Amino acid sequence: MNKNKVYYFVKNNQIGMALLLSLLIFVVTIALNPKSLNVNAFGSILSLMSMLTIAAAGQTLVIIADGIDMSVGATMSMAAIVTVGILRGREDPMLFVIAILAAIGVGAIIGLCNGLGAVKAGLPPMVVTLYISNVVNRLQYVMTGGTPEFTSVSLIYKSFMTERLFQVFPVISFFALGMYALIFWLMNRTRYGQQIFLIGNNNRAAQLTGIRTTRLKVINYMMAGILSGIAGFIGAGNSGYIKCGAFDGMTIDTIVAVVIGGTLLAGGKGSYAGTAAGALLLIVLSNGLAVLSVSPSMKNLIMGVILIILLGVYNRAKPVRA
Amino acid sequence: MLEMRNISKNFEAVQALNHAHLKVEKGEIMALLGSNGSGKSTLVKVLSGLVNPTGGEIYIDGEAVQIKSSADARKHGIAVAYQDFSLIPKMSVIDNIMLTLSPCKKNGQIDEKKSREMAEYYLNELQIDVSPDAPVELLMPSTQSMIEIAKALAMKPRILILDEATASLHADEVEIVFSVLKKLKAEGTSIIIVTHRMSEIFRICDGCTILKSGETVAEGNVNQLDLDEIVFHMTGKYPDKEIGKQETKEKNHHLQLLLDVKDMAMPPKLKNVNFQAYQGEIVGIGGLDGQGQSEFIRVILGDHNYTAGKMIYQGKEIRYKQAADAVSDEIGFISGDRGRESIFPLRSVAENLFAGNTARGKLFAYLSPKEIDSFAKSAMQKYGVVAGGLRHPANSLSGGNQQKLVVGRWIALSPKLLLLDDPTKGVDINSRREIHRILRECTERGMSIIYVSSDNEELLEIADRIYIFYEGQISALLAGDDRREEKLVAAMLGIHQKQEEKGKQDDESKN
Incomplete structure (x- = not known):
């Protein structure tokens, strides 16, 4: 009986599992290297987790609607470069408004291209978004000639972002909370959210029930692009050094966070809370491996194996009962 | 030639076949009839190895055989042409007909030339006028049906089953298929036809087996049956019994x-x-x-x-x-x-x-x-x-x-x-x-x-x-x-x- 309960928990409570595993990994890390238990480490885990959670917001929406967005990283990099380029180290509040609007615009355009390719044209989302991500990446080099004139925001913006309240909570974690509220409202308190869940679960049924599936999925890709643009704007402040393709590595991390959090790659089921828990697990694991001074290649290898195991446990599409 | 005895099959709670039986002689054309959901298709699938029955025996030439897969069915010389095509849409006409049948050269390569000759033979036989290299998805549904039949013929079966394969054919195509069937019959092939077109049955079939709710309710020579009788066996109702007896309100004219x-x-x-x-x-x-x-x-x-x-x-x-x-x-x-x-x-x-x-x-x-x-x-x-x-x-x-x-x-x-x-x-x-x-x-x-x-x-x-x-x-x-x-x-x-x-x-x- 007890065994069944454990099995049920492991199998069905991905968020709980992610939190439990995070705790376990953190404890092991401390046990192996007691020096890693300090306020600073907490702060840096929180900061990294917040960044990843914000970046994975759009990815969560797209995967729930049975798509995938391989351009999250490139969109963020582009938005960050645009942000830094507009601010040019200045601190005028008007410029901040212009920069954030520009970041949103960049995201919206890339998202629209993703949506038109993956939904309107009916091409495989994985391929379309990956190629668009390539184009966006190259575009950064073309625009800046390879090395951007400005590589960082003004010190004030940067320290505002990275400032730690009570020495633990970085400001970016409050942005993550804000993002959480926004996505939670979008997914659980609007028709939009209901519709993307239904589309992701059974697109044909959604269509015959009267949902404008094509239009909604294009909007959803755009929404994801906008969220990635905002993530890029925040990332520009959070990171000390912006170059071309600065956030490209984020794409895979967002997918991993979403999947670990229990969102089905096949769509129709998932939550942003899960994504946040997945992000935490990913960051704690990466932190632990760094603290134990595992070589980067070994670190990638271990994380890859863990991802495959988690995918195998959680992400197999269940057969539909006829 | 072929005999199926006491075949039963349950799909969870639904009893698709309930001690059904079917007997076909060498060189006989047998009609397999029944309304929707009577178990015809399931019976055919039992023969083709797609469905494993829960009970019953199958005899071919007097010997008990086990048909567990379509490979088994092929081994026993059974070929089926289906209504919902078993064709591969993007492959060419030749490749579909010769799927798994292609002759090989000594080194294991497919002998394209021979393969083409064989496919063209069956296209000619059925007078199908298409380019052999066209992908089948571009063809008319009726032509696809004909190719489905050609594919079954190419297996040179001893027992040929047409599972509503004539449903989407035009009248002239049906003629061609029937003349080929007659030829096969003369050569001693046993043929089972599942169809809803009653006129076809009287024209070509010798025997007739009628299923209802998974049971064989009637068997006999087609000459001895008339349409009313067949309809009676299929529906299990006397033709003069009125079902829609409740009063329909004559409201249509007054309503919008x-x-x-x-x-x-x-x-x-x-x-x-x-x-x-x-x-x-x-x-x-x-x-x-x-x-x-x-x-x-x-x-x-x-x-x-x-x-x-x-x-x-x-x-x-x-x-x-x-x-x-x-x-x-x-x-x-x-x-x-x-x-x-x-x-x-x-x-x-x-x-x-x-x-x-x-x-x-x-x-x-x-x-x-x-x-x-x-x-x-x-x-x-x-x-x-x-x-x-x-x-x-x-x-x-x-x-x-x-x-x-x-x-x-x-x-x-x-x-x-x-x-x-x-x-x-x-x-x-x-x-x-x-x-x-x-x-x-x-x-x-x-x-x-x-x-x-x-x-x-x-x-x-x-x-x-x-x-x-x-x-x-x-x-x-x-x-x-x-x-x-x-x-x-x-x-x-x-x-x-x-x-x-x-x-x-x-x-x-x-x-």
Whole structure:
């Protein structure tokens, strides 16, 4: 009986599992290297987790609607470069408004291209978004000639972002909370959210029930692009050094966070809370491996194996009962 | 030659075959008949190795054999041409015909030249005029059917089965197939034909085996049977017994015309369809599988585009681009193909019930889970739609309850016109009655219902008027006293090609 309960928990409570595993990994890390238990480490885990959670917001929406967005990283990099380029180290509040609007615009355009390719044209989302991500990446080099004139925001913006309240909570974690509220409202308190869940679960049924599936999925890709643009704007402040393709590595991390959090790659089921828990697990694991001074290649290898195991446990599409 | 004895097969609770038997001699052409769901297809699949029976024996040439896979079936010389093609759409005609049969050179490479010769031989035999290199997906459905038959012939079978393979063929193509069959028969091949076209049976078949509810109810020589007898065996009803005996209210003339379809065509599936639905009535649509019924209902919904004719709904001419347009005009659609077209298996019962509502209204307006729950709760209470908790995923429910969920989804929105495509397919008898009761209540409140069903009894029970589709056209309209099973069956088989006038006396049915 007890065994069944454990099995049920492991199998069905991905968020709980992610939190439990995070705790376990953190404890092991401390046990192996007691020096890693300090306020600073907490702060840096929180900061990294917040960044990843914000970046994975759009990815969560797209995967729930049975798509995938391989351009999250490139969109963020582009938005960050645009942000830094507009601010040019200045601190005028008007410029901040212009920069954030520009970041949103960049995201919206890339998202629209993703949506038109993956939904309107009916091409495989994985391929379309990956190629668009390539184009966006190259575009950064073309625009800046390879090395951007400005590589960082003004010190004030940067320290505002990275400032730690009570020495633990970085400001970016409050942005993550804000993002959480926004996505939670979008997914659980609007028709939009209901519709993307239904589309992701059974697109044909959604269509015959009267949902404008094509239009909604294009909007959803755009929404994801906008969220990635905002993530890029925040990332520009959070990171000390912006170059071309600065956030490209984020794409895979967002997918991993979403999947670990229990969102089905096949769509129709998932939550942003899960994504946040997945992000935490990913960051704690990466932190632990760094603290134990595992070589980067070994670190990638271990994380890859863990991802495959988690995918195998959680992400197999269940057969539909006829 | 071939004998199947006491074959039984259960699909969970459904008994598809119940001690069925079938016997075919060498060089005999046997017709295998039965209405929809009588077990014909399952019996054929047992022979082809696609279905493993739960009981019974198969003898070929007097020897007991086990057919566990299609490879086994092939080993015993059994080849099947199916109605729903087993062709691979993107592959060429040659490759499809020669699939797994291609002759090899010594080094293991396929001998293209020989392969082409062999395929062309069968194309000539069946007089199929296509380029052998064309991908089959680009061909006409009837040509695809012919290639399906060629593919079966290429296996040089001892036992050839045509599983409704002639259903989409044109008359001249049927002639060609029959002449080939006669030749094969003379060579000693045993042939089993599954068909709904009665005229074909009398022309080519020697023997006849009739299935009903998975049992073999009649066997015999075709010469000794007439059509009425066959229909009787298939339906199990005396031809003069009236089923649609409850009084139909003569209300059609007083009521408002809701939907008027004029000369609608959508080649190759629909031609020249004229159809009316009045307010507050249940219009039935009957016919054999694949005669255009489901296409027609999806045309109304805007899911398919028609090429000719017009559609007038509530006095206005309409042309929907997608289902969403129809839904915003208060048209609802319930599909019998739950898994693919209606249920959201991972989402909760409440969300499934609310889905029709989810589809309309402002995208970003506030929508609380309470609103979804209370809507779902009231729908459940009002119509007794569902067992199980609001928060449970829909795939935790049984098939019948899932279907009630889908019905409830639309009923609760009370659309003006509700389209149903075989909504009780695979639904147990109690749920079916429940669904019928709910639908009748709705019509009393003025809803109009168009009901496609493959089950004749169901149609006669629920529909005020019944349109019958045959090869993409309406072959009959039965209303009032005309709603009798034998008329329905006759129209389904295309025996009355002309649309009968309501109330006109029909001599043949008087028996």
